[in-house]
Amino acid sequence: MKETKVNLDELDDGSVDYLVGIKHLIECNCVLPQFQNTKSPLFHKFIVFSIVDEENKTQEKNAICNNCGIVHTILEIGKSEITKSENLSSLREIKDIRIGLPPHIVNILEENQCDLATFEEVEFILDNERWGSYVVINKDQIEGRTIGKALIFKENSIVKIESFTRQDIFEI
Numbered sequence: 001m002k003e004t005k006v007n008l009d010e011l012d013d014g015s016v017d018y019l020v021g022i023k024h025l026i027e028c029n030c031v032l033p034q035f036q037n038t039k040s041p042l043f044h045k046f047i048v049f050s051i052v053d054e055e056n057k058t059q060e061k062n063a064i065c066n067n068c069g070i071v072h073t074i075l076e077i078g079k080s081e082i083t084k085s086e087n088l089s090s091l092r093e094i095k096d097i098r099i100g101l102p103p104h105i106v107n108i109l110e111e112n113q114c115d116l117a118t119f120e121e122v123e124f125i126l127d128n129e130r131w132g133s134y135v136v137i138n139k140d141q142i143e144g145r146t147i148g149k150a151l152i153f154k155e156n157s158i159v160k161i162e163s164f165t166r167q168d169i170f171e172i
């Protein structure tokens with residue numbers, strides 16, 4: 001019988017390393033009160049977290065507009081359609097995600113009043129063991145620069161908080 005040796009490190013173990021988690025903006029049909037009386041109203045945009053697979057396909061999900069409460073089906077990065085018949089109770093909320101996260105990380109996210117998309121981003125990093133990744137937990141724009149704090153994931157839920165400054169004001 002021929003002996004076969006397998007190097008486990010060389011095998012594809014079916015893990016989900018090719019998935020990418022992205023925070024992106026979705027435009028709604030609603031307008032924030034402060035823009036309602038302007039000539040060309042600016043439609044409200046809200047942040048959603050989505051997972052994109054290796055074929056560049058965005059995993060479909062529903063998300064609720066944080067201004068008007070209408071439900072969007074997220075089709076692609078930055079693209080959605082409004083869903084009329086959605087049972088709101090089936091949508092995940094922060095409280096559904098926080099129970100699966102380590103308490104020390106929940107504390108940091110809550111102290112910084114992080115939104116649902118940020119909780120989902122953290123969950124994605126932990127679930128997929130993306131050590132070395134970071135999540136912005138608060139930020140401010142001052143004179144064209146963004147300053148803030150990022151939560152850096154070291155290994156096995158060990159985290160570190162670091163301050164950052166950058167010129168890029170478009171990143172979310």
Ligand SMILES: [Zn+2]
Nearest residue numbers: 028030065068
């Ligand atoms: Zn809306």
